[in-house]
Amino acid sequence: MSSKNRTGNSVFIISLILTVTFIIWGVFFTDNLARVTNTIYNGSIDYLGWVYLGATLFFVIFSIYLLFSKYGDIRLGKKTDKPSFKTASWLAMLFGAGMGIGIVYWSVAEPVTHYTTPPYGEGYSQEAANTAMKYTFFHWGLDPWAIYTVIGLALAFFQYNKKLPAAISSAFHPILGDRIYGPIGKTIDVLSVFATVFGIATSLGLGAMQVTAGMHDIFGVPNELFVQLIVIAVATVLFIISINTGLEKGIQYLSNTAMILSFTIMLLILIVGPTTTIMKVLFNTTGLYISDFVHMSLRLKPYGEGEWIASWTLFYWAWWIAWAPFVGMFIARVSKGRTVREFVIGVLIVPTLGTCFWMSIFGGSALDIVQNTGNNELATFITENVSLSIFTFFDYLPLSSLLSILGFAVVSIYYITVADTATFVLGMLSEGGTLNPSNKIKMTWGVIQSAVAAVLLLAGGLNVLQTASIAAALPFAVIMLVMCYSLLKGLKSEVELQRGHKRSTQHSGKTN
Amino acid sequence: MKLFQVRKGHFVYYNNELHRVYGVKPMYKKSVHLIRLRDLTQVLTNATGVERYKPKELDSFIYNNKAYTLSKDRKAEEGDHILIHHPMPDSLDTYSLNEIEVVETVEKQGVTTTNSHGVKHNEYLLMVPGRVNGSSPIDYQNFEGIPAENLDDIGPHHFTNPNSEQLPTLGDIYIQKDSNESFETMVIAIKGQTVYLGGGLEVSQEELMKTDKWEFLYNLLDK
Structure with missing residues (x-):
């Protein structure tokens, strides 16, 4: 491996300047920022919609192709490598990393919002409830996981099999050769850092809103902007302490705890909630999802207003793409020693089933409460107070205070673990793919990501968060498309390599 | 009564020989799973059977049939073995206490191992091949009755396990x-x-x- 990529910090400096410029813009020209993001938002509906839809559908097809292709037997790492984690904990980690805060935030809010304002048809009807669940499956199902599959696989493959640095630019080695260390490679890395900062900031923004809502529900703290900003500030101080004192091990324990707590909540709701309805929803919606997948994937409104599609489908696709370098890095890290086929099953298929199950439990029971009581006011209340939605929902279930406290613990822990891991990933990405980013750079990113989240909340909350992701993710979507081609080229050369000259195991056989 | 709590990664003496705890499985009767460092043989025991030892600079021991001395004199170089005695893993790292790994690349902040772990320079002790002058052997808790040649390198013809992965096999x-x-x-x-x-x-x-x-x-x- 060459070390020339390690010299110079141009990626760090350029991406830092870009994000700091953005923060200054947001703090001093808040109205201007809101106006510009709004223009981009409207533009995205008219001009960018098809790019996102086309790209994401392509990732799904590409991942499924990989599953059945001759590349399935390629092992990520040396031929003798064994997976570092047991399959069950591997799957749990993937699920937690990919969805984390988002799934808690949206699992009640999204189905209920779709129920009140469906993409088509009459709101507040039985039909609307089915459509709502179908679209929730769609937004959280195969598509996000296909995005993670592509990027995670590319990162893992080039890092472990081709021995390249853990940077996004490494995935372009088959096309660019050593130019990945030059200006083109650096540009790719800058764009990936920029997209990642916004992906993370969006999640942190949502997380801060969620934590504040939780405190509001349990302790009666006001559910206001300034509390959200305090949450961000406190969290920033906490993870900066953790970076400096080597408490990272503690963060790993925390993230395991969050995972166990989330599964506990899920099972509790399955038991105390409307169990039979949940199962019916799961089966019915899975059918609808599979049969309408193509239509939903390509749905645009050429002769009308595409507001709904922009604020939901496009936002999600953009958010997943912006969030992808972060999740991809994590997935690559825990998947060493798996084969390509195992990887695709583990990252695309199983988590999709898991999310559908989760959504059926949360969304299905929430819709059941709203539908059966005919309580349209409740539905409207949830739609208008999205960040409170999960706690509002808990209030209608038995054991509500226990559920609320568990839910609050989960979102708080997710928040801190995501923020902490994000500093590490940003450090790696911006220092040329080193596995040892310096603490100074990690702390810088820690402060920056919090600042971006705060600025976005200041500039107008959820809408601005959504718009900013859509804009920041676009270049990266294009990068990911090229990455597919590059990955294919790399896999092809690996098949030839493994057929002719199998990797030597002699040097490393005993050291693991 | 022994109140010492065994954790994954501890160096311990068991039957007078140096072992590393590679796993603690509370559900098993023999809950402490060890690997003998001199020849990487697996041993199962329980907490009362082991005595902890904290490795430090200038300790020397045989690992996988070769003698090494722990040192802080220089930074690790490519191909060196390192003992991670002070682990501070980043959120995506998966190594634990006293893991022995091989360095793949060296950077300013730390090293990357062949196992794709980023390890900072203050987290490890370098394992210098051979017994350096002034080093103290820690292979046995009690050296009485141990023949001196037991502290020498063991050549590949002494491999205890004839099916060892590294030795030639048919095909x-x-x-x-x-x-x-x-x-x-x-x-x-x-x-x-x-x-x-x-x-x-x-x-x-x-x-x-x-x-x-x-x-x-x-x-x-x-x-």
């Missing part, structure tokens, strides 16, 4: 490195220490293990 394909012509051959028979290769070659196991002369490509039986 291994090797390529000769120090020859002008390209020569690939397969292990067709093993008799004692002698390995019979296709093409009428007879070499010793040791000869075949020399990486500058022969390179292992793959085994015929591997998929």
Whole structure:
């Protein structure tokens, strides 16, 4: 491996300047920022919609192709490598990393919002409830996981099999050769850092809103902007302490705890909630999802207003793409020693089933409460107070205070673990793919990501968060498309390599 | 009563020999799972059977049949073994206490191991091959009655496990490195220490293990 990529910090400096410029813009020209993001938002509906839809559908097809292709037997790492984690904990980690805060935030809010304002048809009807669940499956199902599959696989493959640095630019080695260390490679890395900062900031923004809502529900703290900003500030101080004192091990324990707590909540709701309805929803919606997948994937409104599609489908696709370098890095890290086929099953298929199950439990029971009581006011209340939605929902279930406290613990822990891991990933990405980013750079990113989240909340909350992701993710979507081609080229050369000259195991056989 | 809590990664003495705890499984009767450092043999026991030892600078011990001394004199270089005695893993790292790894690349902040772990320079002790002057052997808790040659390197012919992954087995394909012509051959028979290769070659196991002369490509039986 060459070390020339390690010299110079141009990626760090350029991406830092870009994000700091953005923060200054947001703090001093808040109205201007809101106006510009709004223009981009409207533009995205008219001009960018098809790019996102086309790209994401392509990732799904590409991942499924990989599953059945001759590349399935390629092992990520040396031929003798064994997976570092047991399959069950591997799957749990993937699920937690990919969805984390988002799934808690949206699992009640999204189905209920779709129920009140469906993409088509009459709101507040039985039909609307089915459509709502179908679209929730769609937004959280195969598509996000296909995005993670592509990027995670590319990162893992080039890092472990081709021995390249853990940077996004490494995935372009088959096309660019050593130019990945030059200006083109650096540009790719800058764009990936920029997209990642916004992906993370969006999640942190949502997380801060969620934590504040939780405190509001349990302790009666006001559910206001300034509390959200305090949450961000406190969290920033906490993870900066953790970076400096080597408490990272503690963060790993925390993230395991969050995972166990989330599964506990899920099972509790399955038991105390409307169990039979949940199962019916799961089966019915899975059918609808599979049969309408193509239509939903390509749905645009050429002769009308595409507001709904922009604020939901496009936002999600953009958010997943912006969030992808972060999740991809994590997935690559825990998947060493798996084969390509195992990887695709583990990252695309199983988590999709898991999310559908989760959504059926949360969304299905929430819709059941709203539908059966005919309580349209409740539905409207949830739609208008999205960040409170999960706690509002808990209030209608038995054991509500226990559920609320568990839910609050989960979102708080997710928040801190995501923020902490994000500093590490940003450090790696911006220092040329080193596995040892310096603490100074990690702390810088820690402060920056919090600042971006705060600025976005200041500039107008959820809408601005959504718009900013859509804009920041676009270049990266294009990068990911090229990455597919590059990955294919790399896999092809690996098949030839493994057929002719199998990797030597002699040097490393005993050291693991 | 012993109140010492065994954790994964601890160096411990068991039956007077140095072991590393690779796992603590509370559900088992023999809950402490050890690996003997001198020859990497697995041993299962329980917490009362072990005595903890904290490795420090200038301690020397045999790991996988070779003697090493722990040192802080220089930073690790490519190919060095390191003992991670003070682990501070980043959120995506998976190594634990006293893991022994091989350095793949060296950077300013730390090293990357062949196991794709980023380890900072203050987290590890370098394992220098051989027993450095002034080092103290820690292979045994009590050295009484231990023959002195037990502290020497053990050559590959003393491998306790004849099926060890590194030794030649039937069906291994090797390529000769120090020859002008390209020569690939397969292990067709093993008799004692002698390995019979296709093409009428007879070499010793040791000869075949020399990486500058022969390179292992793959085994015929591997998929």
